[in-house]
Amino acid sequence: MTILRSSQNGFWTGTEPNFTGRYLPIAGLNAGTYRLGVEKLRSPLSSLSTPQFDIVIVIG
Incomplete structure (x- = not known):
């Protein structure tokens, strides 16, 4: 089950x-x-032009 999506x-x-x-x-x-x-x-195809990114989780 997906709870949250960044797109929504x-x-x-x-x-x-x-x-x-x-x-x-x-x-x-x-x-x-x-x-x-x-x-x-x-x-x-989008993978060729999508920039690199880091996942950051902030608690608190």
């Missing part, structure tokens, strides 16, 4: 056209164990 629940950080990342608030989740997935590609 997240928003861009930074200013257009130089966005610095995608923020996905998780404050509303209940305590428990979750699996983090990555939603980088729309299609295999």
Whole structure:
């Protein structure tokens, strides 16, 4: 089951056209164990032009 998706629940950080990342608030989740997935590609062709990125998890 997918709880949150960056495309539906997240928003861009930074200013257009130089966005610095995608923020996905998780404050509303209940305590428990979750699996983090990555939603980088729309299609295999996009993988050639999609920039590298780092996943940052901030607690607190």
